[in-house]
Every structure is written in structure tokens, then in C-alpha cells.
Amino acid sequence: MGSDLREAEPDRYESYLAAAEEASGLPIRRLSLEGPIEELTRTDVAQPALFALSLAITEAARGMNLRPELVAGHSLGEYTAAVSSGALSTDDGMRLVALRGRLMAETQSERPGAMAAVIGLPADQLAELCVQASEAASGSVALANLNSPTQIVVSGEESAVEALMALAQEAGAAKVVRLQVGAAFHSELMKPVQARMAEAMADIAWKDPEVPLVSNASGQAVDTGDGIRNALVEQIASPVRWVDCVRTLVDRGCTTFLELGPGRVLAGLVRQIAAELDTASADSPRALGEFTEGRSSLIRP
Numbered sequence: 001m002g003s004d005l006r007e008a009e010p011d012r013y014e015s016y017l018a019a020a021e022e023a024s025g026l027p028i029r030r031l032s033l034e035g036p037i038e039e040l041t042r043t044d045v046a047q048p049a050l051f052a053l054s055l056a057i058t059e060a061a062r063g064m065n066l067r068p069e070l071v072a073g074h075s076l077g078e079y080t081a082a083v084s085s086g087a088l089s090t091d092d093g094m095r096l097v098a099l100r101g102r103l104m105a106e107t108q109s110e111r112p113g114a115m116a117a118v119i120g121l122p123a124d125q126l127a128e129l130c131v132q133a134s135e136a137a138s139g140s141v142a143l144a145n146l147n148s149p150t151q152i153v154v155s156g157e158e159s160a161v162e163a164l165m166a167l168a169q170e171a172g173a174a175k176v177v178r179l180q181v182g183a184a185f186h187s188e189l190m191k192p193v194q195a196r197m198a199e200a201m202a203d204i205a206w207k208d209p210e211v212p213l214v215s216n217a218s219g220q221a222v223d224t225g226d227g228i229r230n231a232l233v234e235q236i237a238s239p240v241r242w243v244d245c246v247r248t249l250v251d252r253g254c255t256t257f258l259e260l261g262p263g264r265v266l267a268g269l270v271r272q273i274a275a276e277l278d279t280a281s282a283d284s285p286r287a288l289g290e291f292t293e294g295r296s297s298l299i300r301p
């Protein structure tokens with residue numbers, strides 16, 4: 001994880017890995033750089049590790065005078081967005097993310113859940129199928145990630161998710177895939193995590209952001225510190241409304257989207273939502289340099 005960034009910005013990346021280790025009490029640096037992947041992908045390890053990498057890349061972008069006019073992040077990424085907006089300090093953000101990962105890991109072991117991606121069914125139809133599956137399985141399943149108009153993730157108790165997968169296939173979904181997770185993220189099973197995180201966030205000093213953050217839970221822009229705190233609390237047990245987030249960003253005048261962090265998933269989703277946008281991703285200073293070529297108007301000293 002983050003090998004290119006480590007080679008180009010060793011001090012920056014190492015400092016964030018050290019902060020992640022201190023906040024979590026886990027060997028984040030060793031697992032990030034050496035693995036094994038089975039340990040690195042544990043919820044309590046993966047969240048602070050990904051946060052450290054995203055913060056390092058975000059700092060590198062600022063060092064190149066790339067400054068956003070609005071920010072948004074998907075699920076865990078909303079914490080990086082909150083730091084980038086100026087509403088949340090890096091240290092507080094790291095402590096919150098380490099706690100979030102630990103609490104979600106505990107919930108995963110105490111009350112396992114499941115998630116599945118459904119492609120090819122509209123949200124309103126899939127929501128109705130979730131109701132039917134919940135009743136049939138005497139459990140709960142609901143929409144969790146509205147990633148694009150045709151790609152939606154559901155989350156809930158395993159029996160209800162299995163029932164939903166069967167109903168979605170019968171309804172003509174193009175593809176139904178069980179995700180390799182052991183917890184029902186962004187569902188009502190995360191309510192205990194939400195309550196504990198709300199307590200932790202209440203003890204933090206939040207600032208009004210320098211730039212608005214578009215909330216996962218509402219899909220709307222938030223421009224106060226208290227509003228961003230509430231958005232981060234709400235998203236834990238609520239669907240990620242990524243389609244609404246992107247549409248709000250477009251409505252606010254955004255035409256260029258830059259995904260900062262490992263992978264290119266969000267850039268791909270943005271293209272599915274609005275193909276006409278200038279969309280890119282960057283996971284290293286080299287990739288940031290490639291992004292800035294021909295986009296000098298985005299550089300703001």
C-alpha cells in the first residue's frame with residue numbers, strides 16, 4: 001500500500017503511518033509496507049492505514065498548490081475530506097478513524113453482517129426488494145451505498161442479504177455480487193458504533209470549514225463545523241448517497257474531479273454519473289504531476 005508515495009515522499013508518508021500506529025496501537029507501518037494482506041485488510045487496521053495514505057497524498061496535492069473549492073469523500077474518505085476542508089484537525093481525525101475501525105471490528109465479531117453489490121436495478125425497485133427480503137428472512141437489509149444510477153450496495157443481516165440477492169436476480173439484475181466483508185457497514189447494525197462515535201466527536205473542537213463538504217448522508221453541501229460533525233456521525237448507520245453528492249458538486253459548479261487515495265473507484269463512479277466531467281485519480285506525487293499537466297488554471301498559490 002502506498003509504495004510509490006513512500007519512494008517519492010518518505011518523510012511525509014512515514015509521519016502519517018507513525019500517527020496511525022500511535023492512535024490505533026497497531027503495527028500499521030509494518031502491515032502497510034510488508035503485509036500480510038490478510039492482516040492489513042482487517043477493519044481495525046485498514047481504516048487508519050488508508051487514512052494515513054490519503055492524508056499524505058492530500059498534503060502532497062496542497063504542496064503542489066492544488067486547492068479544492070469543495071470536498072467530498074466516500075464512507076471512510078469523508079474523514080479525509082473533513083480534514084482537507086479545515087473543519088477537523090489531522091490528529092483528531094486520526095484518533096476518530098482509529099476508534100471507528102476498532103468499534104466496527106468489534107461489532108463485526110459480535111454481530112456479523114453481509115453486503116452485496118447489485119448492478120442494473122434502480123434504487124426505488126431495489127429498496128422495495130429490501131423490504132420484501134427483510135420480511136421473508138425476519139432480518140434487516142437496506143440500501144447502503146448508492147454508488148451510481150446502476151450500481152448499488154445493500155447491507156444487513158446475512159440471511160436478509162442472501163434473500164435480497166435471490167430477489168434481485170429474479171427481478172433481472174445484470175449482476176449480483178456478495179462482497180468480501182463480514183460486517184453490515186452503513187446499516188442499522190452500525191447503530192452502536194454510531195452512538196460511541198457521537199460521544200467521541202462531541203469532545204472535539206470543530207471549526208467551520210474553509211471549503212464546503214458534501215455529506216454522504218444527505219448528499220448536500222455542509223459549511224459549518226457542527227454540520228460536518230453531524231454528517232460524520234450520521235453516515236455511520238446511513239446510506240452513502242454518492243450519486244446525490246456528485247450531482248450537488250456539479251450543481252455548485254464543479255467541472256473537475258480529482259480522487260486522492262489508493263485506487264480509481266470513485267473516479268469511475270463519477271464518470272458513470274456524469275460522463276462529461278473532467279475526472280482523474282492520483283495515488284502519488286507522480287500521478288499528481290501528470291494531473292496538473294494542461295490544467296494550470298487549477299493551481300492556486
